[in-house]
Structure formats: structure tokens, C-alpha cells
Amino acid sequence: MATEARRARLERYRASRWWPAAATLVIAELGLGAALLVPITFSDPNGVDPYLARLSVASVLIAMPSLFVRRLEPARPILLALAAVAATYTLLSAGPQILFDLLGPRSGSFDAQVFWASVAQAAGTLLIALAAWRLVTPEGRPSLRMRRLGIGGLAAGVLGSAALIGLGLALPAGVLGRVALQPVALGRDFPFLGPANALQAFSQEVQFRGLLLGALERTMSPRWANVSQAAVFGLAHLAISYGGPEAPFVPITFLVGLGFGWLVRRTNSLWPAVIIHAVADIALQFGIVQGLYGL
Amino acid sequence: MASDRRRRTITRCAAAGVVLIVFLVGSAPARAAAAWWSPVALRGVAVARVSAIGDTITVRTGSGEMLRSTDAGRTFATAPSDAALPPSGVVTVGTQRWEIDPGGKVVHVANVTQGTSGVVDPGSPDLGPGAGLIASPAALPGVVVAVSTNGTVWRRGQDGDWKQALLLLPASLVQGVPRITAVTAFTEPLSDAIYLGTDGYAVLISTDGGDDWIRAGAGLPDSVSSLSADSARHALYAGTADGLWEHVLQSLPAPPSYQDAALVWRWLGIGAITLVASAAALLGLTRLVPRRLSG
Numbered sequence: 001m002a003t004e005a006r007r008a009r010l011e012r013y014r015a016s017r018w019w020p021a022a023a024t025l026v027i028a029e030l031g032l033g034a035a036l037l038v039p040i041t042f043s044d045p046n047g048v049d050p051y052l053a054r055l056s057v058a059s060v061l062i063a064m065p066s067l068f069v070r071r072l073e074p075a076r077p078i079l080l081a082l083a084a085v086a087a088t089y090t091l092l093s094a095g096p097q098i099l100f101d102l103l104g105p106r107s108g109s110f111d112a113q114v115f116w117a118s119v120a121q122a123a124g125t126l127l128i129a130l131a132a133w134r135l136v137t138p139e140g141r142p143s144l145r146m147r148r149l150g151i152g153g154l155a156a157g158v159l160g161s162a163a164l165i166g167l168g169l170a171l172p173a174g175v176l177g178r179v180a181l182q183p184v185a186l187g188r189d190f191p192f193l194g195p196a197n198a199l200q201a202f203s204q205e206v207q208f209r210g211l212l213l214g215a216l217e218r219t220m221s222p223r224w225a226n227v228s229q230a231a232v233f234g235l236a237h238l239a240i241s242y243g244g245p246e247a248p249f250v251p252i253t254f255l256v257g258l259g260f261g262w263l264v265r266r267t268n269s270l271w272p273a274v275i276i277h278a279v280a281d282i283a284l285q286f287g288i289v290q291g292l293y294g295l
Numbered sequence: 296m297a298s299d300r301r302r303r304t305i306t307r308c309a310a311a312g313v314v315l316i317v318f319l320v321g322s323a324p325a326r327a328a329a330a331w332w333s334p335v336a337l338r339g340v341a342v343a344r345v346s347a348i349g350d351t352i353t354v355r356t357g358s359g360e361m362l363r364s365t366d367a368g369r370t371f372a373t374a375p376s377d378a379a380l381p382p383s384g385v386v387t388v389g390t391q392r393w394e395i396d397p398g399g400k401v402v403h404v405a406n407v408t409q410g411t412s413g414v415v416d417p418g419s420p421d422l423g424p425g426a427g428l429i430a431s432p433a434a435l436p437g438v439v440v441a442v443s444t445n446g447t448v449w450r451r452g453q454d455g456d457w458k459q460a461l462l463l464l465p466a467s468l469v470q471g472v473p474r475i476t477a478v479t480a481f482t483e484p485l486s487d488a489i490y491l492g493t494d495g496y497a498v499l500i501s502t503d504g505g506d507d508w509i510r511a512g513a514g515l516p517d518s519v520s521s522l523s524a525d526s527a528r529h530a531l532y533a534g535t536a537d538g539l540w541e542h543v544l545q546s547l548p549a550p551p552s553y554q555d556a557a558l559v560w561r562w563l564g565i566g567a568i569t570l571v572a573s574a575a576a577l578l579g580l581t582r583l584v585p586r587r588l589s590g
Contacts, residue, residue, distance in 0.1 A: 014585050023583045031576025035569045043561040047553060054569040061573035062580075072577075075584050173466045174517070177510060179496045183459045184450070184506045287464070289499065291510045292331060292548055 020074035021219045028082050032058055051094035059086035077136045077215035084128040084207045092121040111192035118199040125203040142214025149271040156267055157275030164280050178287045186286050197285050201277035208233045209264040209273050226261035233257030332514040335368035335539045342534030346380050347525040383427035388482050393431050393439050399423045418457045420449045432480035434487045438504040442475050450505025460505040466495050476520050483526035486544055492519035515540055
């Protein structure tokens with residue numbers, strides 16, 4: 001009797017408009033989370049797989065069938081968004097090593113390698129965004145909101161950046177690790193790492209607030225769509241910070257994701273979030289003195 | 296009949312899973328890294344100055360009392376009346392000496408043993424009258440780090456070029472910028488490291504002659520008053536607001552690298568988990584996502 005009631009409830013949920021996106025998000029995140037975290041129990045993924053290739057492979061393995069299996073068609077936009085996040089992260093993190101292996105000393109300084117890896121990440125993200133645009137049915141197609149940036153959006157980007165930097169300075173230095181500026185390193189690294197950080201911010205905004213939020217809000221209420229993409233944004237940072245002393249970074253990035261999502265919806269443009277995200281990443285790159293164990 | 300077969304299959308799969316997990320867990324011995332800093336003595340006592348040479352450690356407490364240990368810090372007693380701490384503003388590395396003159400310029404004595412007179416180093420910054428913090432690592436000949444009275448950290452590269460290397464940021468909006476209290480390096484070629492003590496950000500370390508810095512105060516009180524690098528014991532001592540602490544020279548933390556079989560087995564395990572997680576996610580998606588979008 002109880003089983004039948006449960007089944008009936010499940011059928012009711014499955015008939016809801018939001019169900020395919022929500023179920024896809026939860027199941028795919030569980031799969032990716034397992035691929036990311038289970039190896040910690042028996043191995044040392046940081047040492048063996050520092051570029052998170054396992055996460056990329058899992059995201060592609062989960063997304064690819066949605067392109068061919070009709071049954072998985074409703075899951076396609078979400079799975080493509082997650083593949084954009086994971087696969088291009090590996091492209092970014094492994095890029096410098098790949099460039100060095102391919103070109104040797106001709107690959108330039110490490111900063112230059114990071115820049116080109118960031119270009120590759122942005123290109124990969126745009127490629128997957130294009131695929132999502134072409135391969136997803138019009139009713140599920142994500143709205144990327146890349147076409148407009150009005151005066152209001154620009155102002156929001158500038159003011160938001162100023163507010164974020166002010167908040168960073170107001171918070172205790174020890175919490176963030178923003179204890180000093182390093183003029184020599186800044187002068188050496190900025191020409192490559194400044195643009196690289198901006199490109200990385202652009203890629204992440206296209207992935208989370210473009211592809212993912214754009215796909216989720218096709219079937220969910222705007223509030224739930226925003227919370228869902230922010231949750232994935234926070235969890236994605238688990239991939240780069242798990243096990244380390246910077247674990248509190250995850251809830252912070254969840255809140256930041258919520259704010260970016262709200263801003264993108266409010267201005268109907270991706271660009272204010274790109275501007276603030278880029279400024280924040282550059283500030284993190286040059287205003288944070290790394291600790292012994294990373295951030 | 297079919298139910299029995301399914302039960303047998305599930306049992307076999309579960310058994311295989313358990314065997315796999317036991318094997319993989321057994322192949323990964325746990326390791327713990329040595330602490331970066333550990334307390335030596337005088338907990339609860341503010342240590343204003345420290346000087347360590349071999350087993351002899353001399354300290355001046357916050358109340359002005361001079362204490363000396365002749366057993367590497369295990370016990371301390373009142374120091375003899377003629378006990379003195381080394382002068383500040385001068386460092387001798389091999390036959391070279393670097394010192395800050397009363398006007399705040401860095402003076403270089405090329406050969407102490409031959410009685411060469413000192414000359415103001417070309418390009419030396421004006422550190423301000425009374426500046427007294429200077430260090431030069433023996434492992435990087437020609438590299439000097441000095442601190443001006445306004446708190447700017449300067450570094451001299453091996454090419455003789457002086458540049459601003461570090462500018463501390465305020466601890467918070469109300470607390471202001473912490474004071475730099477000490478700078479030191481090993482005067483035997485043991486390590487490239489240069490250590491900076493601060494009254495608020497514990498210890499920062501640079502391993503490339505002062506260009507890049509990281510926070511290296513893990514475990515140490517935030518308020519560090521004095522540093523002393525003892526080449527004989529390969530140790531760095533920190534006088535803090537909470538006693539005397541010691542850091543024994545060790546490599547910066549880094550992921551281990553695996554070779555041959557260890558690497559292959561770990562990759563196999565990670566690959567297997569990735570495949571299983573992806574397959575499980577796909578199975579969940581095909582079961583739970585409805586065939587077409589509703590509504």
C-alpha cells in the first residue's frame with residue numbers, strides 16, 4: 001500500500017514540468033560527485049589525477065548518450081552544461097602541461113601557458129554552448145543572454161566590482177589570505193594572468209549563468225533555477241578545494257553564485273556578472289598570498 | 296525464477312565490489328605530514344627576541360628578562376649578565392656583509408676577512424633612519440631582502456636590481472597594517488628560503504629571492520616578534536606572543552608522485568570508479584527522466 005502511494009507520488013512528480021531538469025541535475029551531480037570523491041577513499045587523486053580528468057570523462061560519458069538516446073533528450077541541456085563545466089576545467093588545468101609536452105620551451109613562460117589554456121577553456125565552453133544551441137529543442141534551449149549590455153548593466157558591473165573589493169578589504173585578512181601585494185610578481189604576471197583570469201571568469205559565467213541557469217529556468221521557477229545553478233557552482237568549487245583548509249570556500253561560492261544569478265536575471269545580460277567575476281578573480285590572483293597548502 | 300537470478304547477480308556484484316574496495320583500500324597506506332611549526336618552550340610567555348646557535352638559544356621576554364637554554368630549548372634559565380643578542384641591521388654571509396647604515400641605505404662589504412671597506416650598494420632604496428631588518432640567504436648569493444621603516448619589503452636580485460617585493464595590507468578596516476618584526480635566512484647554503492615575521496600575519500616565506508611569497512605560519516600564533524635561523528640545527532626559531540616555536544627545514548608540501556605499478560593501480564581504481572559512477576548516473580537518468588517534456 002505504502003509502495004503504491006510512493007509510486008503514485010513519483011508519477012505525479014514525473015508529470016511536473018520541473019522534474020526532468022531537477023532529476024537530471026541531482027542524478028548527474030551524484031554521478032560526478034562519486035567520480036570525484038570516491039577515489040579519495042582508496043587513493044590520492046590529488047597526486048594521481050591533479051587535472052580532474054576523471055570528472056571530465058564522467059561528465060562526457062554521461063552527456064554523450066543524451067545526444068543519441070531519445071529518452072534522454074530532456075536531460076540534454078543540463079548534461080551539456082555540466083560537461084562544459086567539467087571538461088573545460090581539465091582543459092584549463094592540464095593546458096600548461098599539455099602545451100609544454102607538445103612545444104617544449106617554445107610554449108613560453110608558465111604565465112603564457114596559463115593564458116593559452118584559458119583561451120582553450122573559453123573556446124571549449126563556446127563550442128559546447130553552440131552545440132547546446134544547435135542540438136537542444138527550442139523549448140529547452142538555454143538563453144545565454146550574451147547579446148546585450150546596457151548602461152544599467154555596465155553600471156551594475158562596475159558598482160558590483162567595487163562592492164566586492166570593498167567587502168574583501170572589510171573582511172579580516174586572515175580569512176581570505178589577502179595579507180599583502182607582491183609588486184614584483186604582479187608586474188611579471190599581470191600581462192598574461194590578468195587576461196587569463198578574465199577569460200576564466202567569462203567561461204564560468206557562460207557555463208553556470210548562461211548554459212545551466214538558462215536551461216533550468218526553462219522548466220523551473222526563476223528562484224529555484226537560480227538556487228540550483230548556485231548549488232552546482234558551489235559544489236563545482238568542491239572539485240578544486242576538497243580536503244583542503246579552504247573547504248569554507250564552497251558555501252561562499254554558493255552565495256556568490258546566487259548573487260551572480262540574480263544579477264544576470266535582473267539585468268537580462270551575462271556581462272555584468274562577467275565583469276564582476278573577472279575583477280574578483282584578478283583580485284584573488286594578485287591580492288591573495290597563497291598558504292602552504294594552497295589557498 | 297527470474298527473481299532468484301537477479302538476487303544471485305546482485306550478490307555476486309556486491310561481493311566483487313567489496314573485494315575490489317578491500318584491495319584498493321589496502322593498497323593505500325595512510326601518511327601524515329610533519330607539522331610545519333611546533334612549540335619548543337615558554338608557552339604563555341611573550342618572546343620579544345630570539346637568537347639560536349646550535350644548542351644555545353637566547354631569548355628576551357616581553358618583560359625584558361634574558362633567558363638562555365643550552366639544551367636546544369628543553370630548559371631555560373636566567374642568562375648570564377654579559378649575555379647579548381646579535382645586533383640588528385647587519386648580516387654576514389661567508390666573506391660578504393650587508394648592513395643598513397644609520398641613514399637607511401644598504402651597505403655592502405665585499406670581503407670581511409680582507410678588511411674591505413663598505414660601499415653603499417648601487418640602487419639601494421632609502422629604508423629610512425633606524426631601519427634594522429635585513430637578510431641574505433647563502434644559497435642565493437647577492438640576494439638581499441631589507442625592510443624599510445614604512446613597512447615596505449625590498450629585495451635585491453642577483454643582478455643587483457632593487458625592487459619593492461611586498462606590501463602588507465590592512466588586517467581589517469579597523470586594525471590597520473601589521474608591523475614587520477623580523478626577516479631572516481640561513482647563512483649557510485641550506486635553503487633558498489627567506490622568512491618574514493609579522494605582528495599579525497605570522498610568517499611569510501619566499502623561495503625565489505623575494506619575488507613570490509606564501510603564508511607559512513600554519514600552527515603558529517599570528518603575532519611573531521622575532522626570527523632566528525640556525526644553520527647548525529637546520530631550524531628556524533620564532534619568538535611569539537605565546538612562547539618559542541621551531542620549524543625544522545623541510546620541503547614545501549606538494550602532492551606525491553607515483554611510479555609504475557602504484558600509479559597504474561591507482562589509475563585503474565579511479566577509472567573503474569569513474570565508469571561505474573557514469574553508468575549508474577545514466578541508469579538513473581533513463582529510469583527517472585520521462586520520455587518527453589510535459590506542459
